[in-house]
Amino acid sequence: MTTKKVEVLTVKSQAYSHAASANTIYNIAKWCLATVSGYPVKDSIAKETREQFYQGYRLHHSEIYEAKTSIDDTGKEITVTVAMAYSYTTNEFGKLKDTQPKLHKAVGAVRMASDKYCNTRYTRILAKGATILKEGQPRAPRQTKTVREQCAKYCDDMEQKIKLHVGKESENKATLDTALLTLTAFKNKMEELLKNIN
Numbered sequence: 001m002t003t004k005k006v007e008v009l010t011v012k013s014q015a016y017s018h019a020a021s022a023n024t025i026y027n028i029a030k031w032c033l034a035t036v037s038g039y040p041v042k043d044s045i046a047k048e049t050r051e052q053f054y055q056g057y058r059l060h061h062s063e064i065y066e067a068k069t070s071i072d073d074t075g076k077e078i079t080v081t082v083a084m085a086y087s088y089t090t091n092e093f094g095k096l097k098d099t100q101p102k103l104h105k106a107v108g109a110v111r112m113a114s115d116k117y118c119n120t121r122y123t124r125i126l127a128k129g130a131t132i133l134k135e136g137q138p139r140a141p142r143q144t145k146t147v148r149e150q151c152a153k154y155c156d157d158m159e160q161k162i163k164l165h166v167g168k169e170s171e172n173k174a175t176l177d178t179a180l181l182t183l184t185a186f187k188n189k190m191e192e193l194l195k196n197i198n
Contacts, residue, residue: 025124025125025128026128026132028125028128029125029128029129029131029132030132032125032129033129033132033133036049037049039126039129040125040126040127040128040129040130040133041126042126050122053118053121053122053125054118054122057117057118057121057122058082058086058114058118061082061114061117061118062081062082062083062114065081065082065110065113065114065117067079067080067081067082067110068080068106068109068110070102070103070105070106071102072100072102072103072106073100073101073102073103078103078106080106080107080109080110081110082110082114084107084110085107085110085111085114086111086114088107093107093108093111147194148194151187151190151194155183155186155187155190158183159180159183162179162180162183
């Protein structure tokens with residue numbers, strides 16, 4: 001009698017699998033960079049190439065997707081798999097809405113789930129390629145503003161907001177003038193405090 005070996009999952013074993021899968025994605029992205037025209041820029045990849053990506057993703061999705069059992073428009077029980085859902089052309093699928101609405105709904109649910117799965121995988125492989133391209137590139141130095149520049153920008157923004165809001169909400173010019181005078185006094189005070197800074 002042969003005893004089936006039971007795999008014991010641990011945090012360590014799962015971490016190993018995670019690291020291995022991450023390395024696999026990295027290698028696939030590197031291959032795509034060397035082989036696939038336009039990659040990883042989404043709009044630069046040919047439609048035919050994108051469809052090949054999706055065919056591969058659907059193939060895997062069909063292996064892990066739990067097929068749904070539904071009742072079609074004739075009362076017959078059917079099992080809708082990923083392969084079955086995509087056996088219809090776009091036009092054929094569209095016509096089902098009028099001819100067999102229940103089947104259309106069941107097939108549509110599977111197609112929607114599969115499209116979501118494929119879109120997620122495709123987005124991630126594009127992102128990984130973009131990340132690889134940035135490897136080794138020096139980061140642009142961060143532009144930091146001086147305290148004086150930050151205060152000046154704050155006062156300019158406040159002036160625009162005062163003119164916009166106070167000017168709209170009140171027809172009394174005195175209200176607007178008072179607010180602007182207060183802001184000017186604030187700016188002058190800040191200038192005094194910042195004389196010895198920057």
